[in-house]
Amino acid sequence: MSEQNTQQQLNSPNQTLCEEALALLPAYGLGATDADETRLVERALQACPQVAAELVEYQALAAALLHSAPSSQSPAALGDRILRAAAASSAATVVMPKPTVVTSKPAQPAAARRRTTPWGWLAAAAAVALLVTNGYWFTQVQDLRTQQDQLSQRLTARNNVIERAAEGELTRIELTSVDSSTSDGLPAAIVLVSPDGTVGAVYTRQLPVLPPDQSYQLWFLDGATGTPVSACVFQVRENGNGQSWLIDVAVPLDLSQIGAMGITIEPAGGSPQPTSDPIAAVEV
Amino acid sequence: MCCGEKYDLCYTHSWIAYRHKHAAMSNLTILTDPELMSRIVRQEQAALAELYTRFGGPVYSVARHVLQDTGMAEEVTQDIFLKVWQQAVTWDEQRGKLVSWLLTMTRYTAIDRLRKEQRRPLRSSSSIDDLYDLIADSEQTDENLRLEGETLRGLMTQLPQEQTDLIRLAFFGGLSHSEIAERTGIPLGTVKTRLRLGMQKLKHMWLAANDDKR
Numbered sequence: 331m332s333e334q335n336t337q338q339q340l341n342s343p344n345q346t347l348c349e350e351a352l353a354l355l356p357a358y359g360l361g362a363t364d365a366d367e368t369r370l371v372e373r374a375l376q377a378c379p380q381v382a383a384e385l386v387e388y389q390a391l392a393a394a395l396l397h398s399a400p401s402s403q404s405p406a407a408l409g410d411r412i413l414r415a416a417a418a419s420s421a422a423t424v425v426m427p428k429p430t431v432v433t434s435k436p437a438q439p440a441a442a443r444r445r446t447t448p449w450g451w452l453a454a455a456a457a458v459a460l461l462v463t464n465g466y467w468f469t470q471v472q473d474l475r476t477q478q479d480q481l482s483q484r485l486t487a488r489n490n491v492i493e494r495a496a497e498g499e500l501t502r503i504e505l506t507s508v509d510s511s512t513s514d515g516l517p518a519a520i521v522l523v524s525p526d527g528t529v530g531a532v533y534t535r536q537l538p539v540l541p542p543d544q545s546y547q548l549w550f551l552d553g554a555t556g557t558p559v560s561a562c563v564f565q566v567r568e569n570g571n572g573q574s575w576l577i578d579v580a581v582p583l584d585l586s587q588i589g590a591m592g593i594t595i596e597p598a599g600g601s602p603q604p605t606s607d608p609i610a611a612v613e614v
Numbered sequence: 615m616c617c618g619e620k621y622d623l624c625y626t627h628s629w630i631a632y633r634h635k636h637a638a639m640s641n642l643t644i645l646t647d648p649e650l651m652s653r654i655v656r657q658e659q660a661a662l663a664e665l666y667t668r669f670g671g672p673v674y675s676v677a678r679h680v681l682q683d684t685g686m687a688e689e690v691t692q693d694i695f696l697k698v699w700q701q702a703v704t705w706d707e708q709r710g711k712l713v714s715w716l717l718t719m720t721r722y723t724a725i726d727r728l729r730k731e732q733r734r735p736l737r738s739s740s741s742i743d744d745l746y747d748l749i750a751d752s753e754q755t756d757e758n759l760r761l762e763g764e765t766l767r768g769l770m771t772q773l774p775q776e777q778t779d780l781i782r783l784a785f786f787g788g789l790s791h792s793e794i795a796e797r798t799g800i801p802l803g804t805v806k807t808r809l810r811l812g813m814q815k816l817k818h819m820w821l822a823a824n825d826d827k828r
Contacts, residue, residue: 356813357791357806362784364792391817395785396676396717397763398770404674405688409666412692416662416699 348378355381359388360395500524500531505591505610518610519593521548521561526584530561532593537566537609540595547596549604553589553614561591563600588614643667647712654702662699669713670695672760673720680724680786686731690724697723713759725788769819777812784809 351374357363358371374381501524504517518537523530532548540546545565549558592608642650642664650668653661673694678687694716698705705715770778783789783797791809795802 353810356810356817357784360781360784360809360813361788362790362794362809364790367791387817387821388813391813391820392785393714393718394759394762394766394820395781396714396721397672397759398766399672399676399679399763399786400767401671402675402678402687404666404670404691405684408674408688408691409663409670412666412695413659413663415692415696416659419696419700 344374344377347374348381350374351378351381352384355384355388359385359392361392501585503591503612503614505593505612507610508608519548521591523585532562532564534564534566534593534610537593539566539568543598544595545598545600547594547600547604549592549594549608550583550588551590551592552583553587556589558592558604559583560600560602563596585614590614648707651702651705651707651712654699657699662695665698666695669716672713673716676717676720676786677724680721680788681728686727687724690720690727693723694720711759721786721788725786728788765823766816766820769816769823772819773812773815777808777815780805780809781812781816 347370351358351371354363354367354371358368363371371381375385500522503521503523505519505521507518516535519532519534521530521532534546537546545563547563548561550561551558590611590613592604592611594604594606594608596605642653642660645653645661645664650661650665654665670691674687674691677690677694678684681687681690697719698716705712770781773781780794780798783794787794789797791805792802794800794809795805798805800808
């Protein structure tokens with residue numbers, strides 16, 4: 331819409347007002363009018379349809395100007411800081427005690443304070459108990475949030491494994507039971523592993539359930555040196571089936587370096603090196 | 615047949631399709647802005663992280679351009695994302711693009727900060743609801759908006775420098791006519807004329823450029 335057309339279509343009774351407003355509109359669109367000018371434009375917006383119509387264009391221009399700021403790289407650490415602050419603000423919102431419990435009453439004269447009734451002491455004790463309880467729940471919620479964050483990270487990593495498995499990017503390797511007398515010919519475990527050895531999963535079937543002080547541990551053996559590298563520590567369910575994800579450790583071997591894989595029984599939590607012979611293994 | 619019967623793991627096509635779909639749904643990067651904001655309303659921190667990945671750069675850029683100070687720009691950027699974290703429910707997708715809402719809020723917050731630093735009184739409201747009046751681009755994609763910003767930067771180089779400077783002082787500096795006159799020593803009438811002419815020319819060039827694109 332041109333300014334010329336706009337001028338022709340102005341209502342004559344408000345012509346002066348509308349003309350003044352049109353002249354101010356470019357600055358108004360930027361938010362640069364002074365208070366009296368702003369009032370004038372806002373009065374004109376009620377009386378002059380063309381002023382309102384033209385304002386739409388200037389506001390669109392102002393919105394586009396927002397995107398004209400030269401691009402700057404936001405600091406990498408800033409994102410972490412924001413997430414920490416958000417977590418803290420959520421925790422505070424949920425559990426911070428309201429300060430009305432103790433300080434809601436105006437200060438009393440000294441004489442009155444000396445005459446504190448049993449009910450007053452009870453209220454004070456209740457307030458203290460409430461604060462202690464709130465502090466406890468504050469800690470509990472923060473712990474839960476930490477656990478939630480860890481769980482969320484693990485789920486994201488698992489989804490990454492699943493996605494790569496679905497894309498066919500993971501190599502499948504079968505481990506057979508070393509004890510042929512108990513073997514039914516089917517694999518005791520299947521390992522899915524990425525070419526760089528950093529992500530994957532292990533699935534087991536019909537392995538004995540271990541006592542609480544023991545765990546299964548999967549090892550990759552370096553083909554060149556024969557050095558075992560721990561891939562993961564896991565338990566199996568009551569039916570002997572189990573699964574684990576190679577997401578807690580970055581195995582420093584790529585697939586071409588792995589000479590063999592094996593599963594051993596180790597003390598709970600795993601060992602730095604295998605302490606027993608493998609119950610299932612395969613040469614890669 | 616599902617191999618889960620034997621191995622706890624199924625390699626059939628349907629299994630893969632199901633798991634793939636599930637994985638994709640959990641992948642925040644494919645969420646639309648409204649979907650992402652609904653997760654932030656539910657206080658999912660991963661969604662806030664994704665929001666920062668998408669818009670941290672533009673928000674920081676506007677804050678830095680207004681404030682001309684990296685430390686304050688970081689503080690304002692943090693304020694903006696915390697405001698979103700606490701008030702995500704106030705964003706209405708029907709009334710404007712998320713990125714425009716964020717950048718408008720950033721501009722106001724940064725200008726407020728600038729005024730506090732310079733002990734200037736606040737001139738305008740910056741409540742979240744008021745911001746919608748300034749956002750008129752709900753049909754635009756984020757990429758289009760970015761390109762439009764580049765176009766505008768190019769068009770502004772075609773204006774006389776004294777007009778460009780005043781537009782930037784007004785828009786990114788949050789200064790009024792009289793404040794610009796006071797700051798620059800340019801007579802008030804000249805400030806008004808330069809700002810008006812500059813904006814009129816810029817609007818004509820911008821509308822023409824948009825017409826050419828169509």
